[in-house]
Each structure stands twice: as structure tokens, then as C-alpha cells.
């Protein structure tokens with residue numbers, strides 16, 4: 001980076017670099033985007049809370065410094081932690097080494113380049129070179145990173161490209177790997193752009209790699225995919241080494257359904273066992289089951305059940321009157337107690353099907369039963385699987401949020417999502433605020449209600465042919 005006049009526009013920060021390494025568009029939006037389009041990101045709040053806890057422990061090391069603001073030329077940053085070492089510098093008989101607290105087990109290019117960025121600032125601050133930085137895992141493992149090899153050159157290249165991107169009048173395109181978007185504060189506005197452009201990434205089943213391949217074959221958006229002859233696409237995929245060229249049929253069919261906005265039944269109703277949910281036909285009631293988890297702590301902290309008993313004329317009750325039964329699973333109470341409570345609840349409704357959306361609940365129950373030396377309960381029905389077996393829907397994801405929202409279901413806490421629920425859980429555990437617990441129960445109950453809304457559509461409207 002040559003000599004230049006430093007203005008607020010030319011300053012490059014460690015946060016901008018990290019944003020850019022995740023998604024070029026994010027760095028641009030962070031600087032030029034409309035702040036009112038940003039949405040709060042619970043993942044970031046969780047990461048910051050976790051970092052704070054880890055910092056408190058590490059700051060017990062003598063002479064360590066947290067988040068010192070440093071600047072050299074147009075580079076500005078706050079290394080999370082500086083550890084003191086006995087090598088001399090212009091500060092005295094010691095110098096500093098930057099430390100990055102990794103959120104997971106594996107260090108990434110983003111982590112290494114951030115350390116290189118910090119190393120440059122620290123070297124300038126202490127007037128002595130920084131040859132290694134440290135990556136620290138949540139488990140306390142340390143990985144030294146050599147800051148003198150290829151990294152300085154890679155950092156220069158990244159900073160030059162970041163500067164160029166930030167100077168553009170238009171934002172860079174959406175990232176190819178749209179999975180990253182679920183953790184990003186710009187996801188709402190970017191999803192709108194993707195939908196308006198009919199991007200390939202909006203087609204359920206198309207990830208970064210498939211999008212790239214289709215683009216190489218000249219298919220640049222959803223409408224082009226919907227319009228292509230399936231045999232032609234299969235032949236082109238095969239010629240490009242795709243192992244499963246028949247995938248083309250599924251992707252084209254999905255793109256067509258999304259373009260038209262009309263759901264498509266995958267088999268005529270009369271060829272099914274009366275209904276996609278035959279188990280419910282004669283059942284006296286149904287339990288709708290949903291688990292809330294803290295994935296980092298591997299803690300399934302809430303098992304929630306909606307209890308729906310048919311009335312005397314065989315009708316399903318209005319959901320407003322359905323009983324909701326939350327079972328909190330506090331780790332200090334032990335799994336044996338949770339297992340007993342779950343068994344008691346299931347035993348109170350013998351023969352009732354247990355409806356859940358996705359694999360999580362069945363896997364958790366199976367593992368819990370195995371750890372207790374017991375047999376997993378029978379009667380679980382994965383509604384997600386049934387939806388996929390019987391319908392192709394005009395949705396960009398077959399997750400509960402997307403499918404239930406398509407059916408018109410609305411969560412009573414509009415901004416709620418799994419990560420926010422984890423945040424409420426950790427806050428309740430730390431401070432015992434009952435309000436947070438009520439919000440968790442409400443969110444979990446809503447997930448059960450959303451599952452039931454999808455099931456009811458399968459049972460009633462879909463069976464009657466009201467597909468849309």
C-alpha cells in the first residue's frame with residue numbers, strides 16, 4: 001500500500017477485511033449500504049458474549065491487553081488480545097503477540113489474514129517485528145501462525161482488492177455460497193435482490209458449486225433453468241463430468257414450480273394410503289414435538305409438546321385451545337430425570353402419533369434412549385419427509401420457516417429464530433430473568449403450531465386439491 005492521504009474513506013479496518021473475506025458484498029454494504037436495511041444478528045451477539053467470557057479468563061495472564069486501538073497509515077484495528085512476551089521492543093524488555101479467539105475448532109484463511117493484519121499494527125506500535133500470531137480454540141488449543149511467510153503478500157493483495165471494491169459505485173454480486181447469508185445482517189435485503197433477480201441460488205437444491213456449474217453451461221438464472229429442455233441439460237451435465245446428471249430433472253422441476261408459484265403434487269392422492277399422514281386418520285389425538293438446542297454446547301435444553309386431542313365429533317381442536325407442555329432439560333438435573341419425564345408424558349397419550357419437522361427430534365430421542373439403555377419411543381413422524389415425498393413447493397427452502405410461512409403461518413415474535421432463542425436461553429441461565437424463559441416457550445410453541453399448520457394443509461387443503 002503506497003503513500004496516500006488518509007481520509008475516512010481510505011481507512012481500512014480489520015472488521016472490513018474480515019467482512020470482505022467472508023463476502024465482498026458485505027464489506028461494501030457495511031460502508032455504503034442503508035443502515036435501516038440491516039437486521040440484528042443473534043449469531044454475532046452469541047459470538048461476542050462467548051468472546052467476552054473467554055477474554056475474562058485470558059486477561060489473567062500478566063501484561064495482556066484487550067482490544068487496544070492501533071493504527072498504521074490507513075490501517076486501523078483492535079486486536080482481540082495482545083499477549084506479553086519477554087522479547088525486547090521499544091516499549092521495554094517485552095513485546096506483544098496478537099491472539100485471535102476462534103469460534104470453532106478450525107482456523108480459516110480469514111483468521112490467518114486477520115492475525116497478519118494485527119501483526120502489522122503491533123509491529124508498528126512496539127517498533128519490533130511480530131513473527132507469529134496465535135489462534136486459540138474454545139477448547140484452549142493454541143495454533144501458532146507464521147506471520148512472515150506468504151501471509152504478508154496475501155494480505156497486501158487482499159487489502160488492495162478490498163480498497164478497489166469499496167470504491168465501486170455498485171455493490172459486488174451476492175456471494176455464491178448463500179449458506180453464509182444466514183449469519184449476515186444484510187440477509188433480508190440480499191434475499192430480496194436474489195428473489196427479484198430470480199437468482200439460481202434461490203432454487204431449493206442449488207448451492208454454490210451447482211450454481212457455478214450451471215453458469216458455466218450458460219444458465220444464469222431461475223427462469224433460464226425452468227425453460228431448458230431437461231434432456232439437453234442432462235447431456236450437458238454428463239459431458240461436464242457430473243456423476244448424477246439426472247439431477248437436472250429435479251432442479252428444473254423445482255425451478256418451474258418456483259417460477260409459476262404453484263405447488264405440484266408428486267403422486268395422485270388415490271395412489272397414496274388415503275393421505276400423506278395415514279397415521280392420523282384414526283388417532284384420538286396427536287402430539288406435535290419440537291426441540292430447542294444450543295448447538296455449541298450440544299445441549300437440547302427444551303422439549304416442547306403441543307397436545308391436540310380430537311373432539312367428540314372427531315374434529316381437531318382450534319389451536320388457541322391446544323395445551324402446550326414444555327419440558328426444560330437442565331443439565332444439572334441429569335438425563336435420567338429428563339428421560340423419565342419424557343416417558344411419562346408419552347405414556348399419558350398412548351398410541352398418539354408424535355409429529356415433528358426434520359430429523360432433530362427423532363435423532364435426539366434415539367440417542368437419549370440409547371444412553372439410558374432403553375428403546376426409543378415409537379410413533380414418531382417426520383413431517384418434513386412427508387412433505388418432500390408428496391409435494392414440490394414454490395419455496396426456496398423446505399425448512400419449517402419457509403414452508404409454514406408459505407402456508408400463511410406467522411410467528412408471534414416476528415424476529416425470533418433459533419439463534420435468538422439460544423441467546424435468550426443463555427441470558428436466562430446467567431441471570432434467571434423469567435421473561436426470557438417465557439419468550440423461549442412462546443417461540444417453541446409457535447414452532448409446534450407452524451408444524452401443525454403444515455400438517456393440516458397436508459391433511460385438508462392439499463387432499464382436497466387446494467394446493468395454492
Ligand code: SF4
Nearest residue numbers: 023175181184187190
Ligand atoms: S447476505 Fe449474503 S450476499 Fe448479502 S452481504 Fe451478507 S453474505 Fe453477502
